[in-house]
């Protein structure tokens with residue numbers, strides 16, 4: 363049994379920054395999902411990226427405090443559908459493959475992300 367936090371097993375802060383840095387361009391470039399980031403300024407996108415990093419670090423057991431909004435509040439009204447959700451998951455899997463995240467950590471990330479679905483999908 364591995365006693366290290368998921369945060370440590372993913373390579374700490376730099377590991378999670380790498381994960382988000384790989385994932386976000388995939389989401390923004392997706393035919394279906396791209397609409398969520400259209401017409402947003404680069405500073406807004408940079409702030410959202412930082413919040414996603416902080417959120418993942420905190421929830422993986424890292425030593426930082428997430429100061430953003432909860433998942434329900436930050437996504438309510440966007441109309442994120444089941445198809446959007448499936449596209450998001452496909453990109454998260456592609457990122458894990460690209461970064462060669464080991465199986466145990468992939469399972470841990472998937473378990474956490476899937477637990478958020480009911481708060482994020484609304485249409």
Ligand code: HEM
Nearest residue numbers: 398399410413414417430431436442446447450475478482
């Ligand atoms: C299809 C799935 C998703 C879409 C389309 C999506 C889209 C977005 C967009 C457009 C924003 C910016 C909101 C704003 O500026 O007001 C945002 C914020 C955020 N999202 Fe998502 N998201 C998705 C799934 C997720 C998941 C699975 C997570 C967590 C692992 C997540 C974590 C966050 C965080 C932490 C923020 C920032 C919250 C804040 O502004 O306080 N999102 N999302």
